[in-house]
Amino acid sequence: MNNIDWAEIGQATFDTLTMLGGSMLLTVALGLPLGVILFLTGKGQMLENRVANGALSLLVNILRSVPFVILLIVMIPLTVALVGTSLGVQGAIPPLVAGAAPFFARLVETALREVDRGVIEASFAMGAKRRQVVLGALLPEAMPGIIAAATVTAIALVSYTAMAGVVGAGGLGDLAIRFGYQRFQTDVMVVTVVLLLILVQVLQMVGDTVVRRVSHR
Amino acid sequence: MIAFEAVSKTYAPKANAKGDGHAALSEVSLSVQAGEVFGVIGASGAGKSTLIRLINGLEKPTDGRVVVDGDDVAALGVEGLRALRRRVGMIFQHFNLLSSKSVADNVAFPLKLAGRPAAEVKARTAELLARVGLSDHATKYPAQLSGGQKQRVGIARALATGPRILLCDEATSALDPETTEQILDLVSGLNRELGLTIVLITHEMDVVRRVCDRVAVLEAGRVVETGAVEDVFLHPASATARRFVREADGEPAAGALLAGRVVRLTFKGEATYKPVLGEVARATGVDYSILGGRIHRLRETPYGQLTLALTGGDVDAAIARFQAEGVRVDPVLAGEGA
Numbered sequence: 231m232n233n234i235d236w237a238e239i240g241q242a243t244f245d246t247l248t249m250l251g252g253s254m255l256l257t258v259a260l261g262l263p264l265g266v267i268l269f270l271t272g273k274g275q276m277l278e279n280r281v282a283n284g285a286l287s288l289l290v291n292i293l294r295s296v297p298f299v300i301l302l303i304v305m306i307p308l309t310v311a312l313v314g315t316s317l318g319v320q321g322a323i324p325p326l327v328a329g330a331a332p333f334f335a336r337l338v339e340t341a342l343r344e345v346d347r348g349v350i351e352a353s354f355a356m357g358a359k360r361r362q363v364v365l366g367a368l369l370p371e372a373m374p375g376i377i378a379a380a381t382v383t384a385i386a387l388v389s390y391t392a393m394a395g396v397v398g399a400g401g402l403g404d405l406a407i408r409f410g411y412q413r414f415q416t417d418v419m420v421v422t423v424v425l426l427l428i429l430v431q432v433l434q435m436v437g438d439t440v441v442r443r444v445s446h447r
Numbered sequence: 448m449i450a451f452e453a454v455s456k457t458y459a460p461k462a463n464a465k466g467d468g469h470a471a472l473s474e475v476s477l478s479v480q481a482g483e484v485f486g487v488i489g490a491s492g493a494g495k496s497t498l499i500r501l502i503n504g505l506e507k508p509t510d511g512r513v514v515v516d517g518d519d520v521a522a523l524g525v526e527g528l529r530a531l532r533r534r535v536g537m538i539f540q541h542f543n544l545l546s547s548k549s550v551a552d553n554v555a556f557p558l559k560l561a562g563r564p565a566a567e568v569k570a571r572t573a574e575l576l577a578r579v580g581l582s583d584h585a586t587k588y589p590a591q592l593s594g595g596q597k598q599r600v601g602i603a604r605a606l607a608t609g610p611r612i613l614l615c616d617e618a619t620s621a622l623d624p625e626t627t628e629q630i631l632d633l634v635s636g637l638n639r640e641l642g643l644t645i646v647l648i649t650h651e652m653d654v655v656r657r658v659c660d661r662v663a664v665l666e667a668g669r670v671v672e673t674g675a676v677e678d679v680f681l682h683p684a685s686a687t688a689r690r691f692v693r694e695a696d697g698e699p700a701a702g703a704l705l706a707g708r709v710v711r712l713t714f715k716g717e718a719t720y721k722p723v724l725g726e727v728a729r730a731t732g733v734d735y736s737i738l739g740g741r742i743h744r745l746r747e748t749p750y751g752q753l754t755l756a757l758t759g760g761d762v763d764a765a766i767a768r769f770q771a772e773g774v775r776v777d778p779v780l781a782g783e784g785a
Contacts, residue, residue: 348543349543349544349545349546351539351543352537352544354505354532355532355537356532356557356604356608357530357532357560357608358529358560359525366559370545370548371545371546371547446546
């Protein structure tokens with residue numbers, strides 16, 4: 231264990247958590263409304279609109295089909311325009327969001343489809359406005375599914391952050407590649423992998439607990 | 448209170464299918480009086496669901512008008528429609544409660560949608576839960592309740608905004624017979640005590656018999672018979688109505704091979720309990736064999752119906768005596784059944 235610089239590992243852990251926290255926040259902020267719109271404009275839904283739905287769906291599919299490493303590089307000009315730099319934790323967040331938000335949006339759309347149509351119809355029959363149906367019935371009913379989707383997305387983001395080392399964003403994954411792989415420091419590799427494992431495990435446990443809390447089925 | 452004026456509803460054809468689409472209702476005309484319990488009976492696919500959803504504007508007619516409480520439903524704007532829906536409660540076969548909200552929050556939901564103040568919502572919710580006998584379950588979630596309790600929550604929720612009309616969409620079809628009876632009693636009580644006008648759709652004649660004043664029989668999107676429940680039930684005119692009545696009562700014995708005149712006697716009210724049969728047989732020397740029969744209640748009125756083969760003696764005199772006792776006598780044609 232003589233290669234291990236705990237200060238460096240601490241910094242890398244901090245970077246990973248910052249990237250994860252920042253990108254997760256923005257992913258939910260963008261992906262949730264996107265998922266709701268994808269659902270509402272879908273066939274047979276209350277804002278059915280084939281053109282809007284087709285366009286959004288195409289955008290989501292394009293972003294989802296680009297491998298994250300490529301997205302990271304392709305997005306550099308846009309990243310610079312958005313946050314002023316393509317480097318470091320800051321430079322990693324826009325591509326992380328661009329990669330994760332469409333994924334999350336699709337999962338949200340699926341969760342909303344699971345909501346019993348009868349409940350939506352009953353809400354309208356009670357005199358609800360569309361906005362009230364979405365905020366008061368649709369989203370609360372889909373909440374366990376949406377939280378589960380957020381958990382899956384957060385864990386996907388953990389593995390995306392490992393690739394963000396390509397733009398010098400640091401983090402545990404970067405440490406594992408630069409020291410553990412390129413310098414054959416197996417002990418560094420083991421420590422970073424164990425830390426990532428703990429992170430994923432904690433995310434899953436927290437997610438499962440929250441799902442259980444909000445689910446009354 | 449509610450009037451259907453030559454209402455038709457056609458669903459658009461599927462994009463990849465040929466043809467003019469599917470006609471759910473054709474030229475339906477009905478009127479429901481204030482304060483009555485009106486039943487609509489039909490097999491699945493007959494158009495019942497569409498018919499009931501036209502009343503609160505969940506569906507729009509392709510042709511004709513639906514007038515509720517003086518308003519043409521299709522002509523109402525968004526706000527007008529919302530106001531109408533607060534005056535028309537609805538309960539459902541599968542209850543359609545919000546699983547994410549507690550019993551009390553489910554009942555409070557329509558009040559919150561209407562923007563009522565919190566104190567009023569709380570008081571009204573407690574009052575409604577007491578009415579349906581669920582005060583002890585206010586903090587539970589729907590998943591913790593039995594089917595009958597869920598439908599009670601549905602009823603409390605439907606009543607929250609103080610509607611004058613209650614729509615029941617197969618409200619007892621997912622319940623066992625005992626629970627069905629309790630829910631029907633509750634619905635009848637609302638009609639009597641609050642003067643609610645009730646429209647219920649069902650595929651069970653038994654539900655109609657227990658609670659309805661009048662009934663319309665729906666077959667393939669058309670109304671084939673409308674009338675007071677006792678008329679439709681005792682003397683169904685259409686083949687569809689006869690089928691529903693038979694389903695409710697079971698098959699009568701076949702009378703085709705028996706000698707004599709086959710007649711159906713209908714007793715109503717007090718006559719049901721009089722020993723008419725024996726008296727008439729003794730007085731006229733007519734023998735009878737009972738081929739089929741039923742004794743039941745239509746809401747509060749007892750009635751009996753017997754299918755008899757009359758032989759020997761003076762059959763015509765016997766029939767005249769039955770009629771004099773207030774018993775209706777109808778000849779039974781071969782193959783018609785009871």
